[in-house]
Amino acid sequence: MNELSPNPAAIVIATARALIGDRLSTNDAIRQQHGRGEDTTTPTLPDAVAFVETTEEVVEIVKLCHQHGVAITPFGAGTSLEGHVNPVRAGLSLDLSRMTAVLEVNAEDMDCLIEPGVTRQQLNEYLRDQGLFFPVDPGSVCTIGGMCATRASGTNAVRYGTIRENVLGLEVVLADGRVIQTGGRTRKAANGYDLTRLFIGSEGTLGIxxxxxxxxxxxxxxxxxxxxxxxxxxxxxxxxxxxxxAGVPVARIELLDEVQMAACISYSKLEGYKPVPTLFLEFHGTEAGVVEQAELVEGITSEYGAEGFAWARDAESRNKLWKARHDAFWACLAAQPGSRGIATDVCVPISRLADALLGCKRDIEESGLMAPIVGHVGDGNFHTVILVEDGNPQALERAWELDKKIVKRALDLGGTCSGEHGIGLGKREFLEAEHGVEAMAVMRSLKVAMDPKGILNPGKIFRN
Amino acid sequence: MNELSPNPAAIVIATARALIGDRLSTNDAIRQQHGRGEDTTTPTLPDAVAFVETTEEVVEIVKLCHQHGVAITPFGAGTSLEGHVNPVRAGLSLDLSRMTAVLEVNAEDMDCLIEPGVTRQQLNEYLRDQGLFFPVDPGSVCTIGGMCATRASGTNAVRYGTIRENVLGLEVVLADGRVIQTGGRTRKAANGYDLTRLFIGSEGTLGIxxxxxxxxxxxxxxxxxxxxxxxxxxxxxxxxxxxxxAGVPVARIELLDEVQMAACISYSKLEGYKPVPTLFLEFHGTEAGVVEQAELVEGITSEYGAEGFAWARDAESRNKLWKARHDAFWACLAAQPGSRGIATDVCVPISRLADALLGCKRDIEESGLMAPIVGHVGDGNFHTVILVEDGNPQALERAWELDKKIVKRALDLGGTCSGEHGIGLGKREFLEAEHGVEAMAVMRSLKVAMDPKGILNPGKIFRN
Structure with missing residues (x-):
């Protein structure tokens, strides 16, 4: 490297800075903030972070990176649990969190058009007056762009579906800077390849x-x-x-094991509950409908020996309950200070849930590690947060062993290694076992067709 | 062409015959049956029809065609309304209608695994004893493989979603004969690219x-x-x-205009109804829930001056009603004997339905053609069946003009040229107007990546 041939990243940085000024940052602290999400991966720093504000800026920066073969790693709220936002080949971290405009709300068609940096909390705040809401709810304060990229779901998916069922269309900047519109405004369509669903869950590897x-x-x-x-x-x-x-259309049905419940009682100051296996439920419908649903479920749970089916009708009690559920990850970390958590994310057919979940519990007990269980069990999806002392490589290794055991059992039961967190870096090794070599080859051929230079979030989903 | 260099189709036919015997047919009548679906396209004959019975046979035949560059056009029940099954570049018509095994039913997980030639009627007959049903219902006797290929929907989609939301996974034979499994048995997953949705609606152009x-x-x-x-x-x-x-969770809400209603009254011997604009509705739920829904809708319709909200609770009356609805296409043809029908299939956002549907009605009246309107209006989707005297080119031209007018208005209103019938040959010219050049280029690049030799259902979706 000499002055006559500056490296490609340096050219991109200089040109991008001319374009967006000090929103192109090489500041150390900012690069470090963009080095990883909420996971246990080793951070990797981007050469620079670009805080973009418009599609046009994304287009110009993508064209620049495409021309010079510089990697782009999209970044939203940084809540990834699988290393999605780590710039493993340096280059630019493309931070879309400032693109927060709600561009349209069509109340009569129940749709809206937003920029990708809008969080679900911001959107629901915006919509409240119109009697509408956006149900997909992964718990954390995440951007909707990031939720699309990782095919997110969460507590309400059992009733309202995941983000996949709730996105009508996208605007996407392709690897070479071309812009496409996918999908449309209609409830259904049979109009060519389903490009929307191709990008949902593609983890930033096919377009921005x-x-x-x-x-x-x-x-x-x-x-x-x-x-x-x-x-x-x-x-x-x-x-x-x-x-x-029984086909009860529950809106939410969440399970917390006794370890998770103890952590939540302590962290969220829940009063009147015991640290025992617990279900949090929610029912949506007409006044008569929710009573009917709740009574049905109360009947079922009491047959299994449950006690204290406590109803919360008022918004305040409901909000406190779901806040506690959403803070479960933080409650885990607080239960063992100085730890980071490896979140597993298996999902199995509902008939196999007992085998998967009780087997997982045995594995945890045998491992000697602390790993509370919490899950969107109506979908057959549950997590353990395996707590690992920060900077203890032996503990980390034992945790990964436990993780592999849990995933292997789920795959053996007809399940998947990821219900909702995605593949990123952390689940790549499981993907071939799950899909087989040929299906993985098809995914790779799509990647090559869409991003021949491999600049879009390289290193994610595929191991090589 | 001489004996030393037989043409590729002849080689494929000879080799395939050695493989599947007389299930490889070059019989004229059989080739003609495979020349088109239920539409007004000009039939084009395949060189031969292969009636396959196993995945292995499909693999061998696809490999053979791939090796020799011979076109393959998949065929199910032959009910396409857009020329999907026409073998426009001859080669083989691959008839999958004999692959009718129900391989698994998992009642406790509410899923099943079937071969593609199973019709929805066969499946529902099979499931009835287990208290389960498959809701996607395009009306005709079509195969579920064909429904997947065309992203079909129908009367129940307003409540249960289209085939897209009701397929968990697929087995697909790729253009070179490799076999992949997509999706899985779980209710959700965030496990790499959504290959299932890529094939749903791909109309046989990406895999079998x-x-x-x-x-x-x-x-x-x-x-x-x-x-x-x-x-x-x-x-x-x-x-x-x-x-x-109002958010009423209707299971079906179908509109018939006065022309369609008159045709149905006559064809299906419906008694007690007038030939006026009519809604057919269905409500699913608990005993209390369906009463609640029906009363709500009765209140709404009476405010708009409807009369005679007639309930049918018994299965026999319900079946007669829906049989009449499903026979609407045949009722149209019977209303003008010696005709074929061009079925339009636009879909618009629900708030634009009045503009689209009433505008369509004016266009029909101005055209002087007979074209009953019927539609899955809860989804914003409706059809006209433009009746054209068979073998009258002037009438056919006027019909296509009317078709274009109806589609153009729907696109201008934010709609799509196809709600459920697909693109095939008939809607290709509308697709670019709807998606734009760049999105079409992405679709083409996927086609090239998946089928570089262009042997899978050539000529469909793309004009060139």
Whole structure:
């Protein structure tokens, strides 16, 4: 490297700075903030961070990186649990979190058009007056662009579907800077290849999402939450399976094991609950409908020995409950200070949930590690947060062993290694086992067709 | 062409015959049956028809065609309305209609694995004893493989989603004969590119679907149908818009204009109804829930001047009603004997439905052609069947002009040229107007990546 041939990243940085001024940052602290998400990966620093504000800026920066073969790693709220935002080949971290405009709300069609940096909390705040809401709810304060990229879901998916079912269309900047619109405003269409679904879950490896058209839902006439506590994990899981098989349209059905419940009671100051396996439930519908649903589930859970089916009808109690559920990850970390958490994310067919979850519990007990279990069990999806002392490589190794055991069991039961967190860096090795060599080859051929230079979030999804 | 260099199709035919015997047919009548679907396209004959019975046979035949560059056009029940099954570059028509095994039903997970030639009627017959059903219902006797290929929907989609939302995974034979499994058995997953959705709606141009894993639903506790008749088309459409915006979870809401209603009364011997704009409705839920829904809708429709909100609770009356709805296409053809029908298939955002549908009605009246209107209006999707005397080129030209007018208005209103019938040959010219040049270029690049020799259903979706 000499002055006559500056390196490609340096050219990109200089040109991008001319374009967006001091929103192109090489500041150390900012680069470090963009080195990883909320996971246990080793941070890798980008050469610079570009805080973009418009599609046009994204286009210019992508063209620049394409011309010079410099990697681009999109960044939203930085809440990834699988290393999605780590710039493993340096280059630019493309921070879209300032693109926060709500561009359209069509109340009569229940859709809206937003920029990708809008968080679900911001959107729901914006929509509240119109009697509408956006149901997909991964818990954390994440951007909707990031949710699209990772095919996010969360607590409400059991009733309202994941982000996949709630995106009508996208604007995407391709690897060479071309811009496409996918999908449309209609509830359905049979109009060529489903490009929208191709980008949902592609983790920034096929294009940069710069606008999202979402499907919205009417705020239900009535909402009731409930908590019920069980004598055993098995009783709680079997209640879930029976409820789902009975076709009760629960809006949320979340399981916390006794370790997670103890952590939440302590962290969120929940009063009147015991540290035992617990279900948090929510019912949406008409006034009569939610009573009907809740009574059905109360009947099922009491047959499995649950006690204290406590209803919360008022918004304040409901919000406190779901805040506690959403803070479960932080409650875990607080339960063992100085730790980071490896979040597992398996999902299995509902009939296999007891095998997967109880087997996982045994594995945790055998490992001697602390790993609370919490899950979107109505979808067959649950997490353990394996707590690892920061900077303890032996503990980290034992944690990864446990992680692999849990994933292997789920795959053996017909499940997937990721229900909602995505692949990123952390789950790449499981993907071939799950899909087989030929399906992976098809995914690679799509990647090559869409991003022949391999500049878009390199190193993610595929191991090589 | 001489004996020393036989043409590629001849080689494929000879080799395939050695493989599947007389299930490889060059019989004229059979080739003609495979020359087109139920549409007005000019039939084009395949060199031969291969009636396959296993994935292995599909693999061998695809490999053979790939090696020799011979076109393959998949064929199911032959009910396409857009020229999907026409072998426009001859070669083989690959008839999958004999692959009719139901391989698995997992009642506890509400999923099943079937071969692509199973029809929805066969599947529902098979499932009935287990309290389960498969809701996607395009009306005709079509194969589920064909429904996947064309992203079909139909009357129940307003409540249960289209085939896109009801397929969990696929087995697909790729253009070079490799076999992949897509998706899985879980309700959700964030595990790499969404290959399932890539094939759903790809119209046989990216791979041959040889197995389908479907999501099933519990047969509702209660089902009620209703019919209500309106003083004007506008009143009927506005009732639909208000019902949808009120969030009533109707299972079906179908509109028939006075021309279609007259045709159905005559064809299906419906008694007690007038030839006026009419809604056919169905409500699914608990006993209390369906009453609640029906009363809500009755209230809405009566405000728009509807009369005679007639409920049908018994299965026999309901079946007669829906049989009449499903026979609407045949009722149209019978209303003008010696005709074929061009079915339009636009879909618009629900708030634009009145503009689209009433504008369409004016266009029809100005054209002087007979074209009954019928539609899945809860999704903003409606059809006209433009009746054209068989073998009358002037009438056909006027019909296509009308078709273009209807599509153009729908696109101008933010809609799509195809809600559920697909693109095939008939809608190709509209696709670029709808998606733009760059999105079409992305679709083409996917086609090239997946089928570099262009042997899979050539000429469909893309004009060149």
């Amino acid at each position: 999402i710069t606008k999202v058209r979402l499907r919205l839902h009417g705020i239900p006439e009535a909402m009731t939450s409930a908590v019920c506590q069980f004598p055993s994990l098995e009783a709680a899981v079997n209640s879930v399976i029976t409820t789902m098989q | 679907i040889t197995k389908v894993r479907l999501r099933l639903h519990g047969i509702p506790e209660a089902m009620t149908s209703a019919v209500c008749q309106f003083p004007s088309l506008e009143a009927a459409v506005n009732s639909v818009i208000t019902t949808m915006q």
